Amino acid sequence: MxxxxxxxxxxxxxxxxxxxxxxxxxxxxxxxxxxxxxxxxxxxxxxxxxxxxxxxxxxxxxxxxxxxxxxxxxxxxxxxxxxxxxxxxxxxxxxxxxxxxxxxxxxxxxxxxxxxxxxxxxxxxxxxxxxxQKSGRVIAVFSGKGGTGVSFFGTNLAAAMGVPTLLIDLDLQAGDAASFLGLDTKYSLADFVNNRARLDDSLMTSLVTPHSANLAVLAAPLEAHEAEDIKPQDVSEILHLLRQRYERIVLDLPHTFDPVTVAALDLADDILLVLTLDIPGIRSTRRALKVFDRLDYPRRKVHVVVNRWTKSIDVELKKVETHLGEQLIGFVPNDYNKVMNSINLGQPLVQADPASKVTIEIKRIAALVSGSSQPPSSQPRKRLLGVFGRQNTPSPVDLSTILEDMA
Ligand SMILES: Nc1ncnc2c1ncn2[C@@H]1O[C@H](COP(=O)(O)OP(=O)(O)O)[C@@H](O)[C@H]1O
Ligand SMILES: [Mg+2]
CATH class of the missing domain: 3.40.50.2300 (Response regulator)
Incomplete structure (x- = not known):
């Protein structure tokens, strides 16, 4: 619909x-x-x-x-x-x-x-x-906490879509999505906003930076001061115009609920809420979910994804889900070297290393939010637990007990 x-x-x-x-x-x-x-x-x-x-x-x-x-x-x-x-x-x-x-x-x-x-x-x-009128799907990638991997996951998700996709960097003060893709951008969202009254097809095409066959980027403002002129209204308007031109729009968001970010979250069809499975990560995710409830977002629009997943995390996933009141729909493995390399070289891992486990999981999530795959079930979890299955060696901290105390 x-x-x-x-x-x-x-x-x-x-x-x-x-x-x-x-x-x-x-x-x-x-x-x-x-x-x-x-x-x-x-x-x-x-x-x-x-x-x-x-x-x-x-x-x-x-x-x-x-x-x-x-x-x-x-x-x-x-x-x-x-x-x-x-x-x-x-x-x-x-x-x-x-x-x-x-x-x-x-x-x-x-x-x-x-x-x-x-x-x-x-x-x-x-x-x-x-x-x-075409109406592309807007997928917001968000986390309640910095350094969780929103930009890494978001850029790779955009590169994994396989249909014409635009990545928009809405981290207005500190955007680095273009650099994750190895691009030098000449124009940014600020140019879009400044030209909003005369945005036609050719101008829009010239303001985005192409990356690969199915991916282009609209960069965050190049100068921090330009960000201050961007209003929530501008973002709603621009998303409305751009979704008519792309099948998917992926939003790389900052970690705050400022008015511009909320405008973007409002317009999103899906919100991928990224967390790492540590106490601050789980806590900020629970807070973000509460804010989404207050903003009246239907929960079906929100999908919680674990990033930097490893077998050494000793936490019962069921307990995390109960604590959050949401299912965990994806588990992107932790791979420091590969991820760091991909960021430093400006080459999305999903393109540079198709066989890596990080790639495989991000592609699965891309298919999931595109609706071309089965709905989240225990199936990916079983598979992942097979790969990262927990061992019997006790780890130093048991997150499960701490979670119980927090509840
Ligand atoms: N799956 C992962 N495995 C290992 N390291 C990761 C992974 N995802 C992100 N990182 C690391 O986390 C750091 C922060 O990622 P970034 O995408 O900039 O986070 P955010 O946008 O949420 O602030 C990056 O420098 C990257 O090296
Ligand atoms: Mg970021």
Missing amino acids: QPLTFITLSKNGESSEKLRDALVGSGRAHVLSDCGSPDQMLADVVRLRPSAAIITVAADNSEKEFALIKQLVAASPDTAIITAAHDPAPALILSSMRSGAREFLQLPIIADEFHAVLDRIAELSAAGKNTS
Whole structure:
């Protein structure tokens, strides 16, 4: 199913936040922007052509909004207009329908009604032109803690996709994804943002750096100060435009929940949450999962992957899973020499060393998130435990007992 895209305009911050939560929580809607003014909404709708625009109206004093609806219908006929109001007065509903709104949503949101509206928007957008628009899958790679291997795993995952893929380095202050791929980049995300009003196909092509047949990179800003000009809204917009051009977009993210990172996580179809199996790693993963819950992400969008897995880690995986409330879906082996070499040479391991166990596991995970493989089951674990099966020698620290104490 194609994700639905939304732009919202609301008169007060509170209702826009609730709307956003409901849209994100539905697991099938992406909020591209939340506008502060009718002018901004018109500009954003024309540029981004969302599936729907939601406009909050009030019984008195909504002339500006009704005028906006007429403009939107004329400017972007495939965008369904939804009005939302606390007071479902018949006169208000009538006026909004007469202006061209397709749906009316009562606030605060009533779950059943909200889903019915989403269903109808989905039908409309399937019937309209929106279906001819490609919508690539956005895969965010994240960890609650630095040094976990997000950039290594993310770059290799992108290189393992086997379909046209763009890697976007969203670690704005300290991005190193391009260097992991051995690329010298001339342009960056900052150039995308600075040219956002005139981004057409040829400009977009010239701003990304090609790596190999199926992989290109959009680098983090080359100068740290440029990062400050990049707003969450810019990232939502750019992802929306780029997902129409690539089958997969892999995001290399920093380790904080800053607004730009949250905007990217919001838009992602899948979040690969990377951890190492040590106490700080497990703790930060549990924290990140709680933040995802607060952000109303459906858990099916989140997949937890272990990096630097070795047989010497003495921890019962079942206990970690219980502690996190999530299954571990992948186990990328620890291989210091190979990984270090690949990073230093700027050659992704999945391409330079197809036979290595790290490669094999990253390729399996790439197939898993692409939906071309079986869902996670105990099968990979059995296989991995076969390779890294625990020995009977006791290791110095038993993480399992510590986990029990932490719970
Ligand atoms: N599977 C692995 N085996 C061995 N070392 C790894 C592995 N993954 C990452 N590393 C090491 O961890 C370090 C940090 O990785 P990086 O991808 O930069 O982390 P992050 O982006 O999460 O901060 C790298 O220098 C790399 O050598
Ligand atoms: Mg990194």
